[in-house]
Amino acid sequence: MAQAQPDRKLMKRLLHQVGSAIQEFGLIEDGDRILVGISGGKDSFTLLYLLQRLRERAPIRFDLVACNLDQGHPGFPAQRLEEYLRSQGCEVRMLREDTYSVVKRLTPEGGTTCAVCSRLRRGILYSAAAGMRCTKIALGHHRDDLIESLLLSMLFAGKMRSMPPKLRADDGRNTVIRPLCFASEADVAEFARSAAFPLIPCDLCGSQENLQRRRVKRLLSELEGEHPGVRASLFASMGNVLPAHLLDARLYPREAQSGTDPWIDGDDCADPAPLLNFAVVARAPLERVLAFAQERGWRRLRLLSSARTTYNRDYLAETPDGKQRPMLNVFHRDGQTIRHFWGSELFYAPADPGQEPRHVGTLEPLWNLFDLTREGRPMDWDEQLSYQ
Numbered sequence: 001m002a003q004a005q006p007d008r009k010l011m012k013r014l015l016h017q018v019g020s021a022i023q024e025f026g027l028i029e030d031g032d033r034i035l036v037g038i039s040g041g042k043d044s045f046t047l048l049y050l051l052q053r054l055r056e057r058a059p060i061r062f063d064l065v066a067c068n069l070d071q072g073h074p075g076f077p078a079q080r081l082e083e084y085l086r087s088q089g090c091e092v093r094m095l096r097e098d099t100y101s102v103v104k105r106l107t108p109e110g111g112t113t114c115a116v117c118s119r120l121r122r123g124i125l126y127s128a129a130a131g132m133r134c135t136k137i138a139l140g141h142h143r144d145d146l147i148e149s150l151l152l153s154m155l156f157a158g159k160m161r162s163m164p165p166k167l168r169a170d171d172g173r174n175t176v177i178r179p180l181c182f183a184s185e186a187d188v189a190e191f192a193r194s195a196a197f198p199l200i201p202c203d204l205c206g207s208q209e210n211l212q213r214r215r216v217k218r219l220l221s222e223l224e225g226e227h228p229g230v231r232a233s234l235f236a237s238m239g240n241v242l243p244a245h246l247l248d249a250r251l252y253p254r255e256a257q258s259g260t261d262p263w264i265d266g267d268d269c270a271d272p273a274p275l276l277n278f279a280v281v282a283r284a285p286l287e288r289v290l291a292f293a294q295e296r297g298w299r300r301l302r303l304l305s306s307a308r309t310t311y312n313r314d315y316l317a318e319t320p321d322g323k324q325r326p327m328l329n330v331f332h333r334d335g336q337t338i339r340h341f342w343g344s345e346l347f348y349a350p351a352d353p354g355q356e357p358r359h360v361g362t363l364e365p366l367w368n369l370f371d372l373t374r375e376g377r378p379m380d381w382d383e384q385l386s387y388q
Contacts, residue, residue, distance in 0.1 A: 003087075003088065003195065003196075004194070004195055004196035005195075006049075006191055006194040006195035007190065007191060007194040010187060010190060010191050010194065011050075011053075011191065013187065013295070014046070014050055014180075014183055014187060014188075014191060015050055015053060015054065016295055017180075017182035017183045017294070017295065018050050018051070018054065018179045018180065018182070018183070019054060020182055020294070020295070020297060021165055021178075021179050021180075021181050021182050022054075022179060024165075024297070025165040025166045025177075025181075026166065027136075027165065027166055027177040027178075027179055028058075028060070028062055028136070028177070028179075029060070029062075029135075030060035030061060030062070031060075031061060031062065031135075032062040032063070032135045032136050033062070033063045033065065033132070033133060033134045033135050033136075034051070034062060034063065034064050034065065034134060034135070034136045034137070034138050034177075035065050035067050035093075035125070035128070035129045035132060035134040035136070035137045035138065036048050036051060036064055036065065036066050036067065036138045037067060037068075037069075037125055037137060037138065037139050037140070038066050038067060038068045038081070038085065039068070039140075039200070040068065040077075040081055040198075040199065040200030041140070041199060041200065042188055042189055042191075042192035042193075042197065042199055043140030043141070043142060043180065043188055044139075044140040045192055045195070045197040045199070046140065046180070046183075046188050046191050046192050046195075046197075047138060047139075047140040047179060047180055048064070048066055048085075048088070048090070049088075049195065049197075050179070050180075051064055051138065051179065052064065052088070052089075052090060063091070064090050064091065065090070065091045065092070065093055065132060065134060066085045066088075066090050066091065066092050066093070067092075067093045067094075067095065067125070067128060067129075067132075068081055068082070068085070068092075068093075068094055068095065069095045069096070069097065069121055069124055069125065069128075070094065070095065070096040070097075071096075071097060071098070071099040071100050071103075071120075071121065072096070072097070072098035072099060072100035072101065073100050074100075076200070077200060078094060078096070080198065081094075081198070081200065082094050084198050093128070093132065095124065095128055097120075097124050099120040099121065099124070102120060103120065125137060126169060126173065126174050129173075129174050130173045130174065134174075135175065136174075136175050136176075136177050137174055137175070137176050137177070138176075138177050138178070138179060139176060139177070139178055140178075140180055141163050141178045141180060141181065142180040142181065142183045142184065142185050142188050143180075143181060143182060143183055143184050143185070143231075143235050144184060144185035144220075144231065145163060145185075146162045146163050146178075146181055146235065146238065147162075147220065147231055147234045147235055148213060148216050148217060148220070149161075149162045149163050150162040150234065150238060151216050151219075151220075151234075152212060152213060152216055155212075155216070156212055160246075162238060163178060163181075164178075165177065165178050165179075165181045166178075182294060184231075184291075220234075228285045228286065228287055228307070229285055229286025229287035229288075229289075229290065229305065231287065232286060232287040232290035232291060233286060233290065235290075236290055236294075239299060240299075276369060276370060276373065277302070278301075278302065278369060279302040279303070279304050280301060280302070280303050280304070281304045281305075281306050281311065281312075281317075282303070282304075282305060282306065283305070283306050283307055283312055283318070283324060284305060284307065285305060285307045286305035286307070289303050289304075289305050290303065312324065312327075315327060315329050315340070315343060316343060316345070317329075325345065326345070326346035327343060327344070327345055327346060328343060328344050328345075328346055328372075329342075329343040330342050330343065330372050330373065332373070332374050341373075341374055
């Protein structure tokens with residue numbers, strides 16, 4: 001079965017995101033044998049395809065086993081799915097367990113079957129992975145799944161948790177990984193469409209999606225319409241947790257807290273020190289700014305969007321005809337008042353021999369950043385390799 005050629009630009013972005021997740025969380029190691037759970041939906045097909053492409057170029061060796069579980073849903077096209085998977089040149093395992101009748105028996109009339117169905121499926125996959133000597137189980141959950149799970153847990157379970165990119169299962173035998181955790185659902189859906197995967201709908205059982213999850217999806221869509229970048233901001237928050245500003249006594253230090261308070265002082269002072277708060281401002285929507293940072297692994301740099309504001313025009317980072325230009329602005333906080341201290345255009349500096357023209361590069365060292373402030377360099381501060 002010939003595979004359609006997917007969108008190359010989108011594939012490049014998704015491969016970069018999957019590679020970043022693998023590297024950042026140590027998802028795949030040399031010699032791994034990975035069971036890839038294939039449901040027949042857009043997420044699992046995309047995951048398998050991307051892992052196959054990464055395996056072709058990876059500096060380490062790992063094996064993939066495409067595994068599908070036929071749970072006895074009426075009309076499930078198991079043979080067609082198996083034929084497609086084998087045509088892709090990967091090892092295939094087709095399992096069959098009649099969980100459909102069990103789920104119907106355990107679920108009240110009119111109830112949602114998804115929770116019971118997923119628990120049964122998980123147990124079967126865990127056992128199968130151990131029997132196949134697989135070291136990891138790769139699932140196709142993407143960025144939006146993680147965001148929705150975070151809100152579902154906070155709103156309806158009273159816990160702050162989501163789907164981790166890497167999890168050692170309770171049985172101690174299996175490790176679950178989610179290589180698509182940096183990828184958006186919209187990108188995955190578009191990629192699956194361009195690749196023309198033979199998708200199998202997840203409604204063969206006649207069940208409806210969990211009503212709470214549907215409500216959270218709708219809430220996120222409404223917020224995104226009013227404030228573009230909400231999803232990206234929620235996702236970024238999962239990688240920027242401040243335990244001392246929460247209420248979990250198990251994480252809370254017993255000694256008195258020091259430093260800034262978000263309510264009294266505004267948002268937390270950013271690195272490199274309480275004396276200096278450095279931020280990068282871009283006119284692009286916040287979602288694009290955060291996605292740009294995520295692709296490059298920027299985790300600790302404060303990024304702001306000036307979209308729908310006049311900041312760039314007010315502080316000379318935008319020409320009268322709307323063109324953007326690099327601009328450095330320094331603000332000084334004096335009590336409750338914030339004043340613009342000075343600004344400078346970051347036009348290209350003369351090129352040194354053998355180098356390309358560049359923007360002013362002398363502003364990069366931390367000492368020079370302090371030089372830009374009114375107070376200048378502090379007397380009791382030394383450079384460090386990292387700042388907490």
